[in-house]
Amino acid sequence: MNFADLKILLTQLKRTNACPRCTYAYNDESMEIVGLVDGCHVLLNATCPNCKWESCLRITANDKAFHRKQKSIKPADLKPQGEPANEHISKDELLDFHNFLKNFDGNFVEKINPNKP
Numbered sequence: 579m580n581f582a583d584l585k586i587l588l589t590q591l592k593r594t595n596a597c598p599r600c601t602y603a604y605n606d607e608s609m610e611i612v613g614l615v616d617g618c619h620v621l622l623n624a625t626c627p628n629c630k631w632e633s634c635l636r637i638t639a640n641d642k643a644f645h646r647k648q649k650s651i652k653p654a655d656l657k658p659q660g661e662p663a664n665e666h667i668s669k670d671e672l673l674d675f676h677n678f679l680k681n682f683d684g685n686f687v688e689k690i691n692p693n694k695p
Contacts, residue, residue, distance in 0.1 A: 584611075584620065585666070587637060591622070602628035 592604050598694040604624050612621040612634075682689075 581659060587620065591635070595624075596623075597626035597629060597631055598633060599631040600629045602626050642665070 588606075588609060592606075592609070596603050605627055608627050610623045610625075612623050614620055616685050618639040620637040624635055624639065627629070627632075634642045
């Protein structure tokens with residue numbers, strides 16, 4: 579899948595898909611490419627501009643002829659949007675995460691809302 583095909587695909591998705599929660603239409607800013615696999619599977623994160631509900635979309639091109647003739651897009655070919663992620667993880671951050679996981683009991687509700695009984 580080349581960049582032009584990907585752009586057409588995103589335009590089609592915006593036209594045919596809406597937020598499953600409030601049915602508001604997605605726009606360019608609300609869709610983010612998370613990854614590409616084998617040049618034929620696209621993973622998207624779509625955030626509703628209205629209610630902020632996040633959806634994960636997987637799009638797959640299933641035409642074998644399409645796979646043979648298309649050049650894959652590498653993630654490095656895509657221009658990042660917004661601030662770049664910090665690639666370096668310090669030793670202290672890794673140890674903090676290790677200690678968090680070692681003491682974590684699996685209760686996400688308690689971690690998200692520690693004041694809620």
